[in-house]
Amino acid sequence: MVDRLARAPSSGLTSDRARERMVQGLRALGIRHETVLAAMGAVPRHLFVDQGLASRAYEDVALPIGQGQTISKPSTVARMIEMLVRDRDPKSLPTAKVLEVGTGCGYQAAVLAHVFGEAVSVERLRWLHEAARTNIRPMRMPNLRLTFGDGRQGVEVAAPYDAIIVAAAGEDIPDPLLMQMKVGGTLVAPVASADGTGQALHRVERPGRDEWTLTVLDAVRFVPLRRGTS
């Protein structure tokens, strides 16, 4: 905890102000959902990046977190979470459960734990899973569970989920994730085109047990969804 505080780039007050400005920027970009905006305003993003990058933590940019992985930019995190919750009765959120594939440093997982009653996140790289644990521990989030494994398999033990968010681009949406959606649930995931030229955000809904509907949304850029663990 002392180490954490020593790493912070500025006083708590300065980072509070920077975060408030970030939230104003998100509003200007069209993010409207108050629960999402409140969560973005609550999570200290500067504690999820290296000290050398902490002064840029509240800019709307993706930042490197090591070994070619990145922390997604705030507007992407907010927009994707808003897609998961905008058609949902806000009163249902405290009892809703979300799965994130691709914990990375844990930032988005922490935001999700502010929005949903229960959050589960899975990461395939052991060192990042451990780093996320270290980042989250002092924040005391009993409703967030970080797991290690190949998220292409989902996290069966905690399924089904009201919402699933994938933070890395695969060539498809893996079947286990579609099966682990609740009926009435929503999934958002970046999907790479077969020729590898681009990625688009996909939103899937499951209106019935054997029924899934797909909407293809804007072009995006995410790190690849890989197989297995390491």
Ligand code: SAH
């Ligand atoms: N959610 C993070 C973004 C991390 S980048 C944030 O808050 O910014 C995407 C992450 O997905 C990387 O850490 C990468 O290792 C992980 N990843 C890629 N393929 C995966 C898989 N099959 N299962 C779980 N995690 C995966």
